[in-house]
Each structure stands twice: as structure tokens, then as C-alpha cells.
Amino acid sequence: xxxxSSALSLLLCVGLLxxxxxxxxxxxxxxxxxxxxxxxxxxxxxDVPPDLPRNISCLDMSHNxxxxxxxxxxxxxxxxxxxxxxxxxxxxxxxxxxxxxxxLRRLSVQRNEVHQLTQSDLQNCSGLTHLDLSDxxxxxxxxxxxxxxxxxxxxxxxxxxxxxxxxxCNLSPQFLNKLCVELSHxxxxxxxxxxxxxxxxxxxxxxxxxTTNLTTLDLSNNKIAGIAEGSFQWLPLLESLSLENNNIKSxxxxxxxxxxxxIKLNLQKALxxxxxxHYPTIDDFSFQPLVKLEYLFMxxxxxxxxxxxxxxxxxxxRKLDLxxxxxxxxxxxxxxxxxxxxxxxxxxxNLTGTGITKLEPGAFSRLGSxxxxxxxxxxxxxxxxxxxxxxxxxxxxxxxxxxxQKISLTPASFIHVPTLRILTLNRALTGTLYMEPSxxxxxxxxxxLDLSNNxxxxxxxxxxxxxxNLKVLRMQHNNLARVWKNAYPGGPVLFLRDTQNLSILxxxxxxxxxxxxxxxxxxxxxxxxxxxxxxxxxxxxxxxxDLQSLRYLRMQKNLLTSVPMETFGVPLSNLxxxxxxxxxxxxxxxxIQWFSEWLNTTNTSIPGRAQGYICNTPPxxxxxxxxxxxTDSCKNLxxxxxxxxxxxxxxxxLMVIAFLVHFQGWRIQFYWNILIxxxxxxxxxRYERLAEDRYEHDAYVIHAPxxxxxxxxxxxxxxxxxxxxxxxxxxxxxxYSMVExxxxxxxxxxxxxxxxxxxxxxxxxxxxxKAHHALHQLMEDSRxxxxxIFLQDVTDYRLSQSLxxxxxxxxxxxxxxxxxxxxxIVAFHQKLMIALNSSNRVS
Ligand SMILES: *[C@@H]1O[C@H](CO)[C@@H](O)[C@H](O)[C@H]1NC(C)=O
Ligand SMILES: *[C@@H]1O[C@H](CO)[C@@H](O)[C@H](O)[C@H]1NC(C)=O
Ligand SMILES: *[C@@H]1O[C@H](CO)[C@@H](O)[C@H](O)[C@H]1NC(C)=O
Ligand SMILES: *[C@@H]1O[C@H](CO)[C@@H](O)[C@H](O)[C@H]1NC(C)=O
Ligand SMILES: *[C@@H]1O[C@H](CO)[C@@H](O)[C@H](O)[C@H]1NC(C)=O
Ligand SMILES: *[C@@H]1O[C@H](CO)[C@@H](O)[C@H](O)[C@H]1NC(C)=O
Ligand SMILES: *[C@@H]1O[C@H](CO)[C@@H](O)[C@H](O)[C@H]1NC(C)=O
Ligand SMILES: *[C@@H]1O[C@H](CO)[C@@H](O)[C@H](O)[C@H]1NC(C)=O
Ligand SMILES: *[C@@H]1O[C@H](CO)[C@@H](O)[C@H](O)[C@H]1NC(C)=O
Ligand SMILES: *[C@@H]1O[C@H](CO)[C@@H](O)[C@H](O)[C@H]1NC(C)=O
Ligand SMILES: *[C@@H]1O[C@H](CO)[C@@H](O)[C@H](O)[C@H]1NC(C)=O
Ligand SMILES: *[C@@H]1O[C@H](CO)[C@@H](O)[C@H](O)[C@H]1NC(C)=O
Numbered sequence: 117x118x119x120x121s122s123a124l125s126l127l128l129c130v131g132l133l134x135x136x137x138x139x140x141x142x143x144x145x146x147x148x149x150x151x152x153x154x155x156x157x158x159x160x161x162x163d164v165p166p167d168l169p170r171n172i173s174c175l176d177m178s179h180n181x182x183x184x185x186x187x188x189x190x191x192x193x194x195x196x197x198x199x200x201x202x203x204x205x206x207x208x209x210x211x212x213x214x215x216x217x218x219x220l221r222r223l224s225v226q227r228n229e230v231h232q233l234t235q236s237d238l239q240n241c242s243g244l245t246h247l248d249l250s251d252x253x254x255x256x257x258x259x260x261x262x263x264x265x266x267x268x269x270x271x272x273x274x275x276x277x278x279x280x281x282x283x284x285c286n287l288s289p290q291f292l293n294k295l296c297v298e299l300s301h302x303x304x305x306x307x308x309x310x311x312x313x314x315x316x317x318x319x320x321x322x323x324x325x326x327t328t329n330l331t332t333l334d335l336s337n338n339k340i341a342g343i344a345e346g347s348f349q350w351l352p353l354l355e356s357l358s359l360e361n362n363n364i365k366s367x368x369x370x371x372x373x374x375x376x377x378x379i380k381l382n383l384q385k386a387l388x389x390x391x392x393x394h395y396p397t398i399d400d401f402s403f404q405p406l407v408k409l410e411y412l413f414m415x416x417x418x419x420x421x422x423x424x425x426x427x428x429x430x431x432x433x434r435k436l437d438l439x440x441x442x443x444x445x446x447x448x449x450x451x452x453x454x455x456x457x458x459x460x461x462x463x464x465x466n467l468t469g470t471g472i473t474k475l476e477p478g479a480f481s482r483l484g485s486x487x488x489x490x491x492x493x494x495x496x497x498x499x500x501x502x503x504x505x506x507x508x509x510x511x512x513x514x515x516x517x518x519x520x521q522k523i524s525l526t527p528a529s530f531i532h533v534p535t536l537r538i539l540t541l542n543r544a545l546t547g548t549l550y551m552e553p554s555x556x557x558x559x560x561x562x563x564x565l566d567l568s569n570n571x572x573x574x575x576x577x578x579x580x581x582x583x584x585n586l587k588v589l590r591m592q593h594n595n596l597a598r599v600w601k602n603a604y605p606g607g608p609v610l611f612l613r614d615t616q617n618l619s620i621l622x623x624x625x626x627x628x629x630x631x632x633x634x635x636x637x638x639x640x641x642x643x644x645x646x647x648x649x650x651x652x653x654x655x656x657x658x659x660x661x662d663l664q665s666l667r668y669l670r671m672q673k674n675l676l677t678s679v680p681m682e683t684f685g686v687p688l689s690n691l692x693x694x695x696x697x698x699x700x701x702x703x704x705x706x707x708i709q710w711f712s713e714w715l716n717t718t719n720t721s722i723p724g725r726a727q728g729y730i731c732n733t734p735p736x737x738x739x740x741x742x743x744x745x746x747t748d749s750c751k752n753l754x755x756x757x758x759x760x761x762x763x764x765x766x767x768x769x770l771m772v773i774a775f776l777v778h779f780q781g782w783r784i785q786f787y788w789n790i791l792i793x794x795x796x797x798x799x800x801x802r803y804e805r806l807a808e809d810r811y812e813h814d815a816y817v818i819h820a821p822x823x824x825x826x827x828x829x830x831x832x833x834x835x836x837x838x839x840x841x842x843x844x845x846x847x848x849x850x851x852y853s854m855v856e857x858x859x860x861x862x863x864x865x866x867x868x869x870x871x872x873x874x875x876x877x878x879x880x881x882x883x884x885x886k887a888h889h890a891l892h893q894l895m896e897d898s899r900x901x902x903x904x905i906f907l908q909d910v911t912d913y914r915l916s917q918s919l920x921x922x923x924x925x926x927x928x929x930x931x932x933x934x935x936x937x938x939x940x941i942v943a944f945h946q947k948l949m950i951a952l953n954s955s956n957r958v959s
Contacts, residue, residue, distance in 0.1 A: 152195075156180070164189040174198040178224075182206055191216035202226035202248070214241035214273075222246040226281075238273040245276050250283040250308075271298050278303055283310040289318065296324030306332040314338040317347040326350040336360035336382070345370025358382040360413075365393070369401040378406050379432075384415040389442070395420035400455075404429030410461075411435045418442040427455040434461050439468035439490070449476035457482040468515075469493040475500075481507030488513040492540075497522035499547075500529040513538040517566060521546050525555040534558045540566040542590065550574045557582055564588040568622065571595055579611045588620040592646065597627035600635060608632035617641055624670070625649040631659050644668040645687070648695065651675055657682035670695040677732070678707030688714060693721040697728025703737035705750035712745040813842040814952055815903070816865035818886050820875035826907060827871060830934070834945065839952060841869075854881070862889055866901065867952050870919065873907045877918040888920065902926060903951045907934045929954060 147156040147165055153174040156165060161180040166189065168175070173195050182204040190196065196217050206228040214220055221243055230252040238244075271277060280299070287295070287309065299307070307330055317340060322333075330351055340362040348354065354375055360382045367387075372378070381403075387396035398419045403409065403426070410432050422443050427436070433456070445452070448467075456462055462485055472494040480486065487510055496519045505511070511533050516523060517540040524547035530536065536559050549555070549572055556562065562583050573595040580586060589612075599609040608630075612618065616638045628650040636642070642663050653675040660666075666687045676699040688694065701708055708731075715725060731737035737745065819827050827843065835841060842865050848857045862868060870876065904926065916922045923931055932947045 157200075164192075166192060168193065171195050173219075176200045177204070179203040184208070185210040185213055187212045187216040194218065196220060198222040200224040202228070204228050206230060208232065209237040211236050212239065213237070214239060214244070218243065220244055224248045225252070227251045238271070241274045242276050244274045245278040247274065247277055247279070248281045250281045250285070252285070266294060266298075271302060275302060279306040279308075280304060281306075281308040282312060283308055285312055287312040287314070289314070289316065289321065293318070293321055293324070296322055298324070300324040300327045302328055304328040304330055306330075306334075308332075308334040309338075310334055311337040314340050316341065317343045319344040319346050319349075321347060322350045324350075329353050331355045334358045335362070337362075339363050341365055343367075343371050346373050348372060349374030351375060353377050356380040356382075359386040360384045362386045363388055364396060366397045366399070367402040368399045369404060371402060372405045375406055376408065378409050380411045380413075381406065381409055382413045383417050384413050385417065386414075387417045387419050389418045398423070398426055400425035401428050403427060406430060408432050411437075413437045414441050415466075416440045416442075420444065422452060423455075424451060425455045427453070428458065430456070430459050432461060433459040435464040435466075436462065437464075437466040438470055439466045440493075441470055443470065445470050445472060447474045447476060448472055448479040450478040450481055453480065454482055460485055462486055464488040464490075466490040467494070472496055474498055475504040477501070477503035478506050479504055483507065484509045486511055488515075490515045491519070492516070493518045495520050495522075496544075499524045499526060501526060502528040502531045505530070506532045508533055509535070511535060515540045516544050517542040519544040521570065525549065525551075527551055527553050527555055527557070529555045531558050535561060537561055538564040540564070542566045542568040542570065545570040545572070548574055549579060550576050552576070552578060554579050554581060556580065559583065561585055566590040567594070569593040573598065575599055575609060575611055577609055577611055577613070580613075580615050583615055585617060586615040587617055587641075589615065589618060590620075590622040592622045592624035592626070594626050596623065597629060597651070600628055600632055601630050602632060608635065610635055610637075612636065612639065615639075620644040622646040623650070628652060629675075631655060633659060636660065636662065638662055641665055644670075646670040647674070648672045649674070653677065655683050660684065660687040663687045664689070666690070667692040668695075669693075671699070672696055672728075673698045675700060677702035679711035680707070681710040684711070688718075688720070691718075691720040693723070695723065697724045699729075700732035701729065701742050702733045703731035703740070703742060703745045704734060705747075708742060708745055709747050709750045712742050713747055715743050811864060811866040812840070813847075813861065813865040814839045815867040815869045816842045816862050817869045817871065818876070819871035820873055820879050822875040823871050823873055823907065826934075830941070831869075831871075834948070837949065839949075858886060858889060862886075867903050868901055869903045869905060869952075870921075871905050871907060872910055872915070872919075874910070877910065877914060903930045903932070903948070905932050905934060905948070927954075 145159075147154050147159070147168060149155075149169060149172065152169070152172050153176075154168045154172045155176045156168075157176045157178045157180070159180060161177065162182060164175075164177065164182075164186060170193060172193050175193065175196055175198070178200045180201075180203075182201060183206060185201060185206060187210050190199070190213070194217065197219050199217070199220060199222070202224045203226070206225060208230060209225065218240075220241065223241075223244060223246065226248045227250075230249060282295075292309070292312070292314070304325070307325075314335060315338070317335075331353060333351065333354055333356070336358045337360070340359065342365060345368060348357070348371075351357075352374055355377055357375065357378055357380070361384070364383075364387050372381075387398070389395050396419050400423050403412070406412075407429065409430055412430065412433060412435070415437050417438075418441065420443070422445060427433070436456070453465070462483060465480075465483065465486055465488070468490050469492070472491065473496060475491075475496060475498065480489065483489075484507055486508055489508065489511055490513075492515045496516070500523060505514070512535055514533065514536060515538075521543060523541070523544045525545065530539075539556075539559065539562060545567070549567075554576075556565065556579070560582055563585050565580075565583070565586060565588070568590045569592070571594060572591070575596070580589070598604060599611070602608055610632065612621075612635060618639050619641050621639070621642060621644065624646045625648070628647065629652060631647075631652065633656050636645075636659055640662055643665055645663065645666060645668070648670045649672075651674065652671065655676075657680070660683060663686060667690070669687055669691060672695045676696070679696070679701070701711075703712075715722065715729065726741055726743060729742040731740050731742060731745070817827060817831065824845070831841065842861045844857065847861070852860075902921065904921070904923075912923055929947070930951050932944060932951060935941060935944050
């Protein structure tokens with residue numbers, strides 16, 4: 117029963133993976149203990165530490181210098197369930213280990229130097245379910261084929277083993293066969309035989325496993341070239357088989373015979389073509405036995421062709437990955453995937469990098485259940501008429517990106533796939549998108565659209581019309597500068613009008629130098645905005661005002677000189693990350709003060725905050741970081757500005773007053789006097805009205821200096837008839853101001869005579885002050901006190917312009933004309949006497 121050391125010197129390479137979860141941290145000086153887990157890894161220990169809590173269940177001793185597993189030392193921790201001693205220098209498992217550790221379930225002895233294993237080493241290890249002995253030193257002692265003489269029962273002591281990892285051990289076909297027999301009747305679930313130098317699988321290789329209920333078999337990284345038909349018939353419960361990275365020449369209808377429970381088959385790089393070999397072949401009906409298969413991975417597989425019935429019988433298939441496979445596929449027509457018509461659950465078909473150049477009408481017409489179709493990295497060069505996608509009734513994602521930019525669209529391109537949610541066309545398009553209706557118009561449920569890297573220059577407003585559900589729009593690396601110019605004929609193209617649910621918008625590298633005022637209007641949900649690598653300089657202040665939800669803003673590598681609050685206050689208010697480095701910032705108070713303060717105080721993540729934000733101007737700050745901008749200088753400036761404004765206001769105000777006084781002074785004086793008279797002289801004036809006798813003069817004569825001669829000659833003689841006139845140049849008392857003289861004496865005169873000539877109308881004092889005063893007297897005091905003597909004919913218009921008096925305002929007897937005829941002078945005097953003697957009462 118004992119496996120003699122001389123007999124099996126083939127050594128072990130079993131690996132059991134996980135050690136103690138949740139433990140790892142370099143640079144410690146001692147073990148760390150958390151709950152019942154002890155992490156003693158990476159400590160250069162040569163013994164098991166004696167001072168850990170007795171009740172630990174998990175001990176990680178990996179990456180140390182242990183040479184033996186001492187059962188006595190480990191016996192201090194009898195509750196251990198997991199022990200990881202990988203990456204040490206252990207040469208043998210210790211006899212009695214499991215007696216000391218009765219609860220041990222997982223033992224990882226990966227990467228040690230164990231070169232022999234005996235039954236007594238595993239004595240009483242019945243609780244062990246995971247044993248990893250992978251990558252131990254393989255030593256063959258004596259004759260290699262002595263392995264065949266191994267006595268059975270090696271694994272009997274560990275009858276509970278579920279996972280056995282023998283990766284990296286050189287297992288001869290005969291030994292593998294024998295091993296499988298040894299493993300029979302064990303509840304083995306996973307068997308990992310990676311990199312164990314297998315070249316052929318014989319029909320009986322796995323025969324011994326028939327009673328094990330194995331679910332996972334990993335044969336990857338071998339050199340398997342041939343698989344005998346029926347090799348897997350012993351594994352009816354196998355669910356996952358990996359043949360990744362092998363050298364299989366052919367698959368036939370017998371290869372997978374019996375794998376009726378298989379769910380996952382990994383054939384990635386399993387079939388390869390070397391320079392000298394032919395293309396491997398996959399016969400029709402090869403996968404037919406795999407009735408439960410859901411996932412078939414054939415990435416980078418190489419085989420001659422996809423034959424008409426190749427995928428026949430894969431009733432449960434959900435995902436087929438043919439990415440980067442070499443199959444000579446060029447044109448996909450309605451026969452290519454016809455064999456998948458019996459796969460009603462197929463959801464994902466990955467045809468990335470398969471060399472496709474053309475999609476024929478109905479190419480996928482049998483795949484009505486498909487939700488995801490990946491056609492990236494192909495050479496498709498055609499106009500999509502829409503027929504190509506006919507029959508894809510459930511498709512939600514189509515990836516057409518990176519297709520040599522030879523695909524052109526028509527308004528009908530997507531009419532058969534209105535269920536689409538994700539469409540990528542980056543690096544794929546040629547031709548124009550300027551068409552009505554837009555090719556995307558049928559895609560009302562679209563949430564992600566990638567049009568980046570297409571050199572798109574011309575679009576219209578309807579491009580995204582109706583795409584109310586669009587959340588992600590990528591249009592970077594195009595040429596959209598022109599359509600966003602304010603000078604664009606008909607105004608800038610506001611193509612984001614309908615996409616109000618947008619969450620991510622990428623417009624980097626588009627040569628943009630303007631953002632139209634309403635371009636980003638209504639994007640209240642926008643979380644990420646990328647505008648890097650454009651030529652943006654001046655931004656209008658309200659363009660970002662709706663972007664209240666913004667979390668990521670990328671505007672690096674533009675021509676921004678200023679970052680004012682009016683523009684950036686809203687988008688920067690609650691940002692997670694800002695990228696705005698490499699702009700030629702103008703470090704002046706106006707341009708940068710607010711931003712500099714924001715940069716210094718914000719919690720937003722700003723990569724390159726110190727080195728990326730550099731002042732370009734003014735020279736004083738050239739090449740210095742924006743965060744070192746001295747905002748104090750702006751505060752001084754603010755004070756200075758305030759003073760400046762104050763003093764200039766004062767100066768201006770004084771100037772205005774001076775001008776007012778100069779040109780309108782009489783008016784001010786006039787109203788001032790009225791005010792004074794009204795408040796102080798009210799009583800007096802009423803009294804005066806009662807006693808007209810108190811007038812000192814019968815009339816105050818207003819005349820132009822030029823008319824003085826006439827006054828003396830024709831008016832003063834009337835003083836002989838018991839009238840007294842007040843003449844400024846005759847009666848004014850020296851020492852009194854002009855204004856006082858006028859005001860006082862007009863008040864003391866019963867009448868005011870205007871000697872109306874052109875000269876009078878030109879005289880400024882007369883025109884303005886005296887006339888006003890007279891008029892005031894006329895109106896306010898209700899006196900019929902003005903008499904006009906016309907020496908010349910003057911139009912009423914001129915009169916009202918200059919003296920503010922109209923003929924109609926006066927009684928006709930108060931208007932007298934100087935006659936041209938001498939004989940009428942008597943009559944004139946008569947008339948004047950009547951006018952001067954008339955009552956002042958307005959009747
Ligand atoms: C394990 O033992 C330590 C003392 O050594 C004790 O503090 C802790 O509560 C014990 N943990 C459990 C789960 O029994
Ligand atoms: C260990 O195994 C031996 C022989 O198989 C047996 O006599 C002994 O009782 C076992 N010890 C324990 C603790 O199970
Ligand atoms: C395999 O599974 C069957 C049914 O579940 C069970 O009865 C049998 O004991 C299992 N075999 C082993 C070796 O675990
Ligand atoms: C064994 O298989 C189970 C399920 O099939 C899986 O969860 C586990 O990680 C596998 N263990 C190993 C060592 O492969
Ligand atoms: C496999 O194909 C061959 C013909 O190529 C046929 O004779 C044989 O019956 C097929 N075997 C199975 C299991 O279908
Ligand atoms: C496949 O397409 C060809 C023409 O392209 C057509 O004649 C044929 O009927 C189609 N087959 C099926 C099954 O749709
Ligand atoms: C398709 O295959 C490519 C390349 O293997 C891979 O990167 C991509 O994730 C796959 N896509 C899907 C949807 O499986
Ligand atoms: C769009 O999505 C909604 C909700 O998922 C669905 O009811 C509707 O049928 C979809 N429209 C199309 C055209 O697929
Ligand atoms: C945003 O999307 C929701 C569904 O996701 C839709 O009901 C709503 O109408 C959309 N909003 C706008 C403005 O289109
Ligand atoms: C700011 O953003 C966080 C998430 O990043 C969000 O939870 C919070 O509500 C936002 N605050 C405001 C005022 O929008
Ligand atoms: C920002 O911080 C730097 C150093 O921490 C300081 O020199 C600079 O004056 C600060 N700028 C503002 C605007 O607070
Ligand atoms: C930054 O975070 C700290 C602590 O989380 C908080 O006290 C402070 O107010 C935050 N500053 C800003 C500008 O949000």
C-alpha cells in the first residue's frame with residue numbers, strides 16, 4: 117500500500133491555489149493577525165512562529181525559507197483549516213502532518229522542492245479537499261517507467277480530495293493513465309493538468325475518471341496534437357474543458373463524443389498552423405455531441421474554413437467567440453452561419469479580427485436571438501444598405517469599429533435593427549453623414565453611439581434627431597469645427613438638441629475654436645465632457661450653465677487664456693476630476709484670479725495640478741505655475757480700483773455741475789428765487805396784491821442794448837405823464853447783483869415792458885432769465901403784467917422760442933406795435949398808456 121519513495125520519484129506538482137484571503141501587505145516585520153487569519157508571508161522565516169493565537173484557522177507562510185513542515189510546530193494551531201506554504205524550500209511533506217492538523221482542508225505546497233510523496237505523508241488527511249503541489253521539482257529517480265509500477269492506493273488516505281493541481285509536472289501518458297485510475301472513486305471535481313507535456317490523448321487516457329464525477333478538466337498549455345475519438349467519453353459530467361494553447365490538427369464528429377454535460381469549451385489557440393503544417397480541420401458535426409454547450413471560445417483558433425454544418429447541434433449555445441481566428445472567412449453570406457440556425461439561445465457572436473471584407477444581404481438572418489454582434493477589426497468595405505442586418509430581430513449591440521474606414525452609410529443602413537442600444541462606428545466610416553433622414557433615425561433606443569476617428573466634417577441638425585435615450589456620444593477626432601462656427605451658413609449646427617439625456621460627450625480633437633451659445637443647452641444630465649486638443653480660446657460666459665451634473669471635465673491642450681467664474685463656475689462646482697493642463701494661461705487678475713484660488717482650495721482631483729497649469733503671460737509670471745499666482749495683488753488692485761472709480765466720479769460730477777452752472781445757471785438762480793419768494797414772500801405778495809400802490813415803478817423796461825436810443829427817445833418822454841420806468845442801466849443800484857436787481861425790481865414794477873426786436877431775442881439774459889421771470893410773474897402771480905412793444909415784426913414762433921411768450925397768452929391791449937408813420941406815434945403812446953394803466957387782474 118505504501119508508495120515507495122524509490123518507486124514513484126516522479127514528483128509532485130500539485131497546486132492548491134488560494135491561501136488566506138484578505139492577507140497581503142509587504143514590508144512588515146511580524147505576522148499580522150486579523151480575526152482568525154494569520155499572515156506570515158514574506159518574512160524570511162525558517163520556522164513556524166510559536167506565538168500566534170492558538171485558535172487561528174488560516175495560516176499564510178508563503179514566500180519564506182521553510183525547509184520542512186514540522187508537525188510539532190504546526191500542532192500548536194490545531195484549528196488550522198488552511199495552510200499555505202507555497203514559495204518555500206520544502207523537500208517533503210511531513211509524516212503525521214494531518215494528525216497534528218485534523219481539520220486541514222486546503223494545503224498549498226506550490227513552488228517548493230518536494231520530489232516524492234508517500235502514502236504515509238498523507239496519512240489521516242481524509243479531510244483534505246484541496247491539494248496544490250504544482251511547480252515542484254520534478255525528479256525522476258532511476259528508470260522513468262518504474263512509475264508504472266506504482267502500487268495503487270496512494271490517494272486513499274486523502275479520499276476526500278476534490279481539487280488536484282498537477283500543473284507544470286512532466287506526466288508521461290502512461291503515468292497519466294495510471295494516475296487517473298488511482299483517482300477513480302474519489303470525489304474529484306477539478307483536475308488541472310496544465311503544462312504537463314501531453315502530446316496525445318488516447319481513448320483510454322481518462323478511463324479511470326469515469327467514476328469521479330469530474331466537472332473541470334484543464335489541459336491547456338500542452339502540446340496535444342491528436343485527440344483520439346471518444347477520448348472524453350468517460351467524462352459525462354464534465355462541465356468545463358480547456359484545451360487552450362495546444363496544437364490540435366483536427367476535430368471530428370468523434371472528438372467530443374460523450375461530453376453531454378459540457379457547458380464551456382475553450383479552444384483558444386488550440387488549433388494552430390505552423391509554416392510547415394496544413395491548416396487544421398474541423399469537420400462538420402464536430403460539436404454535435406455538445407448539446408449543453410453554452411460557451412464556445414475559439415479565439416485565435418486556426419482552421420481551414422467554417423463549413424456549412426460546422427456548428428450543427430449546438431442547441432444550447434449562448435456565446436461563440438471566433439475573434440482573431442484564421443478561417444479564410446472573407447464574405448459572410450446567408451450560408452456562413454447557417455449551421456447556427458439550431459442555436460435558439462445564441463446571444464453573442466464575436467467576429468473581431470476575422471478578416472471579413474463583405475457582408476452579404478441576410479448574412480445573419482438565421483440569428484434572430486443574437487443580442488451582440490462584434491465585427492471590430494475587419495476589412496469591411498461597402499455601403500450598408502440595411503439588408504446586411506436583416507433578421508437580427510433582437511440585436512442590441514453592433515460593433516463595427518476599426519474597419520479601415522471604408523463603410524459608408526445610407527438612410528436605410530439600420531432600418532432592420534431598431535432595437536439597437538449600442539452602435540460603434542469609430543474608425544470605420546467614409547463618405548458623408550449629411551443626409552435626410554439620418555441613418556440613426558430608426559434607432560430610438562440607442563444609448564451609446566461612437567462616431568470617433570472618422571474625419572466627419574459635415575453634419576446637419578437632424579443627425580441625432582429622435583435619439584432621446586442617447587447617453588454616450590463619442591465624436592472625438594473628427595473635424596466638426598466648421599459646423600459649430602457662428603458664421604456657419606444658417607447658424608451653428610446645434611446637433612445635440614434631441615439628446616438631452618446625454619451623460620458622456622466626447623468632442624476632443626475636432627479643431628473647435630468656438631462653442632455656440634446654445635450648443636450644450638439642456639444637458640442637465642451630462643457627467644463627462646471632453647473637449648481636449650481643440651483650439652478653444654474665448655468661451656461665452658453662459659455656455660456651460662446647464663451642466664450642473666458634470667463630474668469630469670477635460671479641456672487640456674486648448675488655447676484657453678482665462679478661466680473666469682462666469683463661464684466655469686457651474687461646471688467646476690462639483691467636479692470629481694478636472695483636466696485643463698497645457699493651456700496658455702494669462703496670469704492676470706481678470707483672467708486667472710478666481711481659477712487660481714479654486715485650484716488651491718478645491719477637493720477635485722486635478723492631475724498635474726502643480727506642473728501642468730503654467731502661466732504663459734504676462735512676462736512676470738511666464739513659465740510659473742498658476743497656483744503660485746499672487747491673488748493678494750488683486751486685492752490691492754481692487755482697493756485701487758474702488759478709489760479710482762470714486763475719484764473719477766467726483767471729478768466728473770464737478771465738471772457736470774460746472775457746465776450746468778455755466779450754461780443753465782440763470783435757470784437755477786431763477787428757480788431758487790422762486791422757491792425763496794414762495795416760502796418767505798408769500799404773505800408779502802398777498803399784501804402787495806391788495807395794495808397796488810406799493811409799486812415803485814409803473815413798468816420795468818426790458819430792451820436790448822441796441823435799442824437804448826429808441827427807449828430814451830420814445831419811451832422816457834412818457835415819464836412826463838406821471839409814469840415811472842425802471843431801466844437797468846439807469847436805475848440799478850451799484851453793488852447789487854444783476855439777479856437781485858432784476859428780481860427785486862420786477863417785483864416792484866406794476867408792468868413789464870418788453871421792447872421786442874431781433875436784438876432782444878438774441879440777448880441771452882433777456883431771453884432766458886428775464887423772460888422766465890416775467891413769465892413766472894405772469895402765471896404765478898396771476899397778473900396781466902406783461903406788455904410787448906414790437907419795434908420789428910417777429911413771428912410768434914420766434915417769440916415763444918426766445919421769450920417763452922406767445923401773443924395769444926396776452927390781452928390784445930398789452931401788445932402794441934411801434935408805427936412806421938410819424939403821425940401814428942400819438943396813437944401809439946395812447947395805446948401804451950392804456951396798456952400800462954390797465955389792471956393786472958386776469959379777467
Ligand atoms: C481567538 O483567541 C483570541 C485570544 O488568543 C481571542 O481574543 C479571540 O476572541 C479568539 N477568537 C475566536 C473566534 O475564538
Ligand atoms: C491515523 O491513522 C492511523 C492508521 O491509519 C490510525 O491508527 C489513527 O487512529 C489515525 N489517527 C487519527 C487521529 O485519526
Ligand atoms: C458522483 O455523483 C453521484 C450522484 O451525485 C454520487 O452518487 C456518487 O457518489 C458520486 N461519485 C463520487 C466518486 O463522488
Ligand atoms: C474547482 O471547481 C469549482 C467549480 O467548478 C471552482 O469554483 C473552483 O475554483 C475550482 N478549483 C480549482 C482549484 O480549480
Ligand atoms: C461521423 O462521421 C462519419 C462519416 O464522416 C460517420 O460515418 C459516422 O457515423 C459519424 N459518427 C457520428 C457519431 O456521428
Ligand atoms: C441566400 O441568399 C441567396 C442570394 O444571395 C438566395 O438566393 C437564397 O435564397 C438565400 N438563402 C436563404 C436560405 O435565405
Ligand atoms: C470579442 O473579442 C475581443 C477580442 O478577443 C474581445 O476583446 C472582446 O471583449 C470580445 N467581445 C465580446 C462582446 O465578447
Ligand atoms: C425600446 O425600449 C423599450 C424599453 O426597453 C421597449 O419597450 C421598446 O420596444 C424598444 N423599442 C424598440 C424599437 O426596440
Ligand atoms: C431621458 O430618458 C428617459 C428614459 O431613460 C426618458 O423617459 C426621457 O424622456 C428622456 N429625457 C429626454 C429629455 O429625452
Ligand atoms: C456632487 O457630486 C456628488 C457625487 O460626486 C453627489 O453625490 C452630490 O449630490 C453632488 N452635489 C451637488 C450639490 O450636486
Ligand atoms: C496657492 O498655494 C500656493 C502655495 O501653497 C501659494 O503660494 C499661492 O499663493 C496660493 N494661491 C492662492 C490663489 O491661494
Ligand atoms: C474638501 O474636503 C474637506 C474634507 O472632506 C472639507 O472639509 C472641505 O470643505 C472640502 N473643500 C471644498 C472646497 O469642498
